[in-house]
Amino acid sequence: MSARRPLISGNWKMHLNHFEALKLTQELSYQITGDDIEHVDVSLHPPFTDLRTVQTVIDSDKLPFFLGAQHCHFEDKGAFTGEIAPAMLAKLNVTYVIAGHSERREIFGETDEMVNAKAKAILAAGMTPIVCVGETLAERDGGEAEAKVGSQVQAALTGLSAEQVGGLVIAYEPIWAIGTGRTASAEDAQAMCHHVRAGVSGIYGADAAASVRVQYGGSVKPANANELLTQPDIDGALVGGAALSADDFTRIVQFRL
Numbered sequence: 001m002s003a004r005r006p007l008i009s010g011n012w013k014m015h016l017n018h019f020e021a022l023k024l025t026q027e028l029s030y031q032i033t034g035d036d037i038e039h040v041d042v043s044l045h046p047p048f049t050d051l052r053t054v055q056t057v058i059d060s061d062k063l064p065f066f067l068g069a070q071h072c073h074f075e076d077k078g079a080f081t082g083e084i085a086p087a088m089l090a091k092l093n094v095t096y097v098i099a100g101h102s103e104r105r106e107i108f109g110e111t112d113e114m115v116n117a118k119a120k121a122i123l124a125a126g127m128t129p130i131v132c133v134g135e136t137l138a139e140r141d142g143g144e145a146e147a148k149v150g151s152q153v154q155a156a157l158t159g160l161s162a163e164q165v166g167g168l169v170i171a172y173e174p175i176w177a178i179g180t181g182r183t184a185s186a187e188d189a190q191a192m193c194h195h196v197r198a199g200v201s202g203i204y205g206a207d208a209a210a211s212v213r214v215q216y217g218g219s220v221k222p223a224n225a226n227e228l229l230t231q232p233d234i235d236g237a238l239v240g241g242a243a244l245s246a247d248d249f250t251r252i253v254q255f256r257l
């Protein structure tokens, strides 16, 4: 069994207003037990407009959830209309910030360089990046999945220390499995998460590779969570659709090693 503590993250994407987010957080707090939290860390990533509301309920009711964000800018202030600075998130007790989600890369043109700058800015603000990597279906079919993901990992982490890399989270999310109902087989997901870890080892050494947490993401559901999450190199899940249901997300959190 791995010494790494699994992290199950709910990425709510552009769903739920702040009332709905409050309701889902409260439902999760009724269903996820202290026993569950002994085994896993849980982070919730609502849209920006819901963060203050979810923070308030987590803090006031002392709920065992980490607050997460889905995105931020890499500058700490300035004329960037519509953007949010890392320090603004830190002030809301945000712990984890997703960086380089494939939807941000594909729809909003985020580059490897931006993801790298963002990872550095998130760390500088005292938070933990969840750096997303993953290949398209064409890249997978062309036998390029390992090369693509390896280069994304290398680019995203450039300039970080081995200690910083050891403390962060990398989410392997094959793009063809996101929101499609298609999941990588447990064997493929394990192989790719192992490949991510081997890439970290090659650049930052065995200690960083042994402690970095590698999540799998892409149509994780209660029915497949156990098989995926018990693989030796998979240290948790980044969950989209199923994170919007308290029942489904709880059942994913309740997988057992």
Ligand code: 13P
Pocket: 011, 101, 173, 177, 178, 179, 180, 181, 217, 218, 219, 220, 238, 239, 240, 241, 242
């Ligand atoms: P789905 O679980 O809906 O496939 O989304 C995965 C994802 O993108 C999480 O960040």
